[in-house]
Amino acid sequence: MIADIAFYVFAAILLISACMVITARNSVHSVLFLILAFINAAALFVLAGAEFLAMVLVIVYVGAVAVLFLFVVMMLDVDFAALREGFQRYAPLGLTIGFILMVEVGLTVIDWSVASGAHFVRLAPMPAHLSNTAALGDLIYTHYMFAFELVALLLLIAMVGAIVLTHTDRRGPRRQNIETQHERRIDETLTMVTIEFGSGAKRISAQSGKEIG
């Protein structure tokens, strides 16, 4: 009974916040509503018994992706009046694209056929003797190891590509090199000299300790 109430509460908040993402005037509010939607989706995953997916959703999307997203959106100086200006002009085009996408989704659903073997998979979604996490790990790292590694490699290439594209060799302010700082010894930098009274200090070579000029 409590699980049912929880389901409807989470689902309602999820749907409302998803609508608010696209209707909120302020883009920072949009991102915050998106985060609320993610968290409620994670709660629904928990109710469905997929606790690993729920935690990964929170860690990856809320904890990392949305933080950087929010970071960027907060730094943007968006002029909301200018954003609203073209609304009427672009509305027909937007509506047309939305309608076409909806029709396409509708056609796909009408023509949907379940694969012959899928029925048995759906009968036993979770193995009884394994926990959720272990079951997923077993699938990914034992049965679909090759495909998984391939995906990981693809992501790695994308990451390296992004770094190569944005990396520039900056020659601005001097960099701190902690190793060289630690390797310096007192006798390389400091010389003790006794200066004769009344003669004044003269420039002294750091290596030899002798007067230069």
Next chain:
Amino acid sequence: MQGGFFATDFGILILTLLKSLALIVPLLIGVAYLTYAERKILAAVQLRRGPNVVGPFGLWQPFADAIKMLFKETIIPDGANRFLFLIAPIITFGLAIIAWAVIPVNDHWAIASINVGLLYLFAISSLGVYGVIIAGWASNSKFAFLGAMRSAAQMVSYEVSIGLVILSVLVCTGSLNLNQIVLAQRTIWFAIPLLPMLVVFFISGLAETNRAPFDLPEGESEIVAGFFVEYSAMSFALFFLGEYANMILMSGMTTILFLGGWLSPIPFAPFTWVPGPIWFILKVVLCLFVFLWVRATLPRFRYDQLMQLGWKVFLPFSLAWLVITASALEIFGWLPHA
């Protein structure tokens, strides 16, 4: 507690509420007295007396502070986003409390002993950054915003190495359940084979909780007080207490992951009679003392040094140590099988 009222839906709800209260009340008292302990320990390090006027040894000082905070005026700056401004400290404090739902203080003494407890803790600690960012943005102030930006970059960076440390503990236990993780340390605490990871975890924990020497988000010498510069009265108090609650949480995580949780450090008779929660609290207090000791000893890091330490030292090191741990377990055949 077999059957009867506590087996019904409503009964379970009541029981969970009671359990939560039994955890939250000592936790809040702990938070209050941690502020007192910090002032006393810092005073001792600096050869001062610290709070000693209110009550014996100044023991009522936290309550005097709380009453003072309650009666002050909450000032909401002009141009601030009211709702977000007020909800940010609540998020910070709330997250520090809800993480305790999965922490076992004795064998099976957690409010929720879930299969993915470790991931839950990691998820909650990765949410902690939102309180800070929202506060910085909603205050509509340059200093607060700079503090929030610093904090976001810092917390995201150090989370990476915390994740890798958690993974290396995970390959040693083969379970994400915190109860199982503590029980896996019956023969040897992970602090001994994984000592470098303990150090990395603790230092990342300092950065994650915005504590000295990584308290750049509030660096008072450059950006006044950072993200909470505009906060006053109870909303300030919630940020302040949230920081201490997060410190206790980090110490609790260190205790669970590396210091054997509620297990007795000396595994024979007179010491094993001491109840588990006492050992747990003692270990948490030890970690908290190190938190305060570090604050009293080290100067604040410069921002580029902080980033260099996180990305160029901790990340490669913890990655390498994870590979070494996994290889050693595989070679010696010590890999746990779930």
